[in-house]
Amino acid sequence: TQLLEQSPQFLSIQEGENLTVYCNSSSVFSSLQWYRQEPGEGPVLLVTVVTGGEVKKLKRLTFQFGDARKDSSLHITAAQPGDTGLYLCAGGATSGTYKYIFGTGTRLKVLA
Amino acid sequence: DVKVTQSSRYLVKRTGEKVFLECVQDMDHENMFWYRQDPGLGLRLIYFSYDVKMKEKGDIPEGYSVSREKKERFSLILESASTNQTSMYLCASSAPNDGTGYTFGSGTRLTVV
Numbered sequence: 237t238q239l240l241e242q243s244p245q246f247l248s249i250q251e252g253e254n255l256t257v258y259c260n261s262s263s264v265f266s267s268l269q270w271y272r273q274e275p276g277e278g279p280v281l282l283v284t285v286v287t288g289g290e291v292k293k294l295k296r297l298t299f300q301f302g303d304a305r306k307d308s309s310l311h312i313t314a315a316q317p318g319d320t321g322l323y324l325c326a327g328g329a330t331s332g333t334y335k336y337i338f339g340t341g342t343r344l345k346v347l348a
Numbered sequence: 349d350v351k352v353t354q355s356s357r358y359l360v361k362r363t364g365e366k367v368f369l370e371c372v373q374d375m376d377h378e379n380m381f382w383y384r385q386d387p388g389l390g391l392r393l394i395y396f397s398y399d400v401k402m403k404e405k406g407d408i409p410e411g412y413s414v415s416r417e418k419k420e421r422f423s424l425i426l427e428s429a430s431t432n433q434t435s436m437y438l439c440a441s442s443a444p445n446d447g448t449g450y451t452f453g454s455g456t457r458l459t460v461v
Contacts, residue, residue, distance in 0.1 A: 269449045
């Protein structure tokens with residue numbers, strides 16, 4: 237069974253701080269996605285990375301896919317209270333897959 | 349704005365009732381999914397469908413069934429609701445084979461009493 241482990245599980249930081257969230261597996265993924273979920277809502281897709289070593293930036297968020305396509309990281313610069321939420325990674329097991337495996341999530345709280 | 353719509357945000361049902369959760373998408377997606385989300389357990393796949401009238405079991409199908417009579421609609425059925433089915437239920441859809449990820453609905457929080 238393929239597993240995606242996220243760390244840390246919980247993170248509480250002050251506004252303006254930087255943080256990194258990790259998503260790790262022993263399996264290779266064809267693609268990896270990051271979602272953010274706010275309380276009472278469904279997850280919203282932030283980014284998809286497909287190439288080993290790929291780096292994508294979305295304003296203050298930087299996403300990286302590991303060279304071996306087994307891990308990924310999400311770095312937030314100068315966190316803001318609006319970044320608060322549950323961050324989920326999801327991996328596609330095979331090329332062209334329509335089913336993804338979700339990590340257990342990192343719950344982030346940014347304090348003003 | 350493309351979307352996935354779940355018919356109810358909150359539901360309270362009694363043990364033993366038959367429960368229908370409805371999901372409609374307007375993106376002409378072939379793939380649709382039902383997940384449940386519980387604290388500490390993450391998102392767990394119940395059922396998915398990659399075409400009309402096609403369905404496949406996910407990781408936790410016991411106690412559930414699904415129906416997909418039209419491309420845009422995917423229904424989750426709890427045949428006889430039990431308290432351990434109290435959860436947040438999330439519907440999602442995706443286009444096939446393009447790696448663009450899921451579009452989720454806002455979720456239905458079901459409480460079985």
